[in-house]
Amino acid sequence: MxxxxxxxxxxxxxxxxxxxxxxxxxxxxxxxxxxxxxxxxxxxxxxxxxxxxxxxxxxxxxxxxxxxxxxxxxxxGLAGRNEWEALQCDVLVDTLGDLKQVLAQFRMEQDPIKKEEKKARLMRETIPFYLSKFEKMLSENNGFSVGSDITWCDFVFAVSLENFEHIFGKAALDQYPALKALKIKVYNIxxxxxxxxxxxxxxx
Amino acid sequence: MxxxxxxxxxxxxxxxxxxxxxxxxxxxxxxxxxxxxxxxxxxxxxxxxxxxxxxxxxxxxxxxxxxxxxxxxxxxGLAGRNEWEALQCDVLVDTLGDLKQVLAQFRMEQDPIKKEEKKARLMRETIPFYLSKFEKMLSENNGFSVGSDITWCDFVFAVSLENFEHIFGKAALDQYPALKALKIKVYNIxxxxxxxxxxxxxxx
CATH class of the missing domain: 3.40.30.10 (Glutaredoxin)
Structure with a gap:
């Protein structure tokens, strides 16, 4: 039970x-x-x-x-097929966590000048750095973040990408077709x- | 192999x-x-x-x-005896991570006035809040952080407590005998x- x-x-x-x-x-x-x-x-x-x-x-x-x-x-049954895949899930979830922490620091910044600086750096460096790595990984991996089937890591990505579109607009993922496809795939289950x-x- | x-x-x-x-x-x-x-x-x-x-x-x-x-x-064999204990390890490691993040924000603060404020709050609220909870848990748990044997969570605690003593002085753990004992137990293996x-x- x-x-x-x-x-x-x-x-x-x-x-x-x-x-x-x-x-x-x-x-x-x-x-x-x-x-x-x-x-x-x-x-x-x-x-x-x-x-x-x-x-x-x-x-x-x-x-x-x-x-x-x-x-x-x-x-x-959502943690990969074996310990190696479970590890990959953990790595990606924590890495996405690092990116979300940088985003949170930007959103909480009170000083308007510092906030603009943080935003510029995010848009120019941090976000493209992480998203292009995730994009490459998905493209090489048949559209799943880990292994060849759905995992909780895909759910973490999908939910995060939804929030990302809320913050930065629907067009924000246009350069990242594999990420966008993963999000759609999860929401279509x-x-x-x-x-x-x-x-x-x-x-x- | x-x-x-x-x-x-x-x-x-x-x-x-x-x-x-x-x-x-x-x-x-x-x-x-x-x-x-x-x-x-x-x-x-x-x-x-x-x-x-x-x-x-x-x-x-x-x-x-x-x-x-x-x-x-x-x-x-250091992740507990079963999935429930593995979960407890993960919970404690992440909770200790939350405390370490607050400590890092204090250490990185550049503004000397804000730094003093952060230190006062840390010493008065944040550190006692977490350490007293950890202390209680260890006391109720035969001196291990999870289950009845050593886990990687004990190692994370021991290493963190060593750093804690480096930052705040050897006396900083005097009020937390079970934490101190855990640190000593790990370093004596x-x-x-x-x-x-x-x-x-x-x-x-």
Whole structure:
């Protein structure tokens, strides 16, 4: 019997959406609890390290979105065919994490001059550096990020690329056809598409 | 037969030392290549994502220190007894990573006033918050971070706590006896102790 899962996060895609994609793909039931900003200070005190998302597995609270996603991916056959492919998933998820951290530093920058400088450098250097490497990798790999089948890493890419288009506009991926195709491929998986069709509409 | 491993990093403990601990503990041979600052710009171009550490496994370059460490930990029996314990390792390593990121932001702060503010907040809130949670967990867990035996997570803790003492002084862990005991336990493992006795002395 499947454990009782409760995913606790804000009313957002954010750091939880790839976990929701795994549940959708695996056809696993879970509670999708969304904490309002008003309730957060009280809920925060009960969370293992004061942060979300947290997945409760049969009542045991587990923090850290990628640790949770990796665990579920292993349970439901989405972590590659072997340890080598599982490693490649981990490498790419963390590398995408590095890029997202640079993006977050840009978005949080308060000083308008520094923000422009950061944006210029992002657009000219950092983003093309990473995306061209990812693009090459997908092109050499039959359109999957790892191995020859879907993994949780593809979900992390798809969700990140959706956010990337929100921030930089739909044309931002035009130079990266393989990345764009991966995103479309994931969103066209029937179980994912069904989830995306019914999920709450949120800004981020 | 064991693969040919080459660990490429700077002449530092940094983000590679927990990997070296895994190799030492498992008794696995590897090349410990240390790149000088002068050679780095040239080496950087050849690295998968322009960063170190990288582990070459039979000539295949793999980036991301924690992905590499997790993979090796699984190969050599240091990732817990089952998937649940492997998950707990991942959660704690990433949570310690969150704390280290806050520490890095403090160390990189250029503005002396902001730096003092960040330090005060770290000492008053962030560090006690995390360390007291880790302390409680170790006390409830027979002195191991996960399960009832040594894991790669213990190595990540030990190496981080050594750096913590370097930054904040030896007395910084006095309030956290279980953390201190874990650090000592890891450094007293004969294979680790032998490595620490012969490794190059470096600042960080």
């Amino acid at each position: 499947s454990p009782h899962y409760k995913l606790i996060y804000f009313n957002a895609r954010g750091r939880a959406e790839h976990i929701r994609f795994i549940f959708a793909y695996a056809g696993v039931e879970y509670e999708d609890e969304r904490i309002s900003r008003e309730k957060w200070p009280e809920v925060k005190k009960r969370m293992p390290f004061g942060m979300l998302p947290v997945l409760e597995i049969d009542g045991k609270a587990v923090a850290q979105s990628n640790a949770v996603a990796r665990y579920l991916a292993r349970q439901y 029937p179980s994912i598409s069904a989830w995306v069709g019914k999920r709450p509409t949120t800004e981020s | 064991s693969p040919h491993y080459k660990l490429i990093y700077f002449n530092a403990r940094g983000r590679a030392e927990h990997i070296r601990f895994i190799f030492a503990y498992a008794g696995v041979e590897y090349e410990d290549e240390r790149i000088s600052r002068e050679k780095w710009p040239e080496v950087k171009k050849r690295m998968p994502f322009g960063m170190l550490p990288v582990l070459e496994i039979d000539g295949k370059a793999v980036a991301q220190s924690n992905a590499v460490a997790r993979y090796l930990a699984r190969q050599y 004969p294979s680790i102790s032998a490595w620490v006795g012969k490794r190059p002395t470096t600042e960080s």
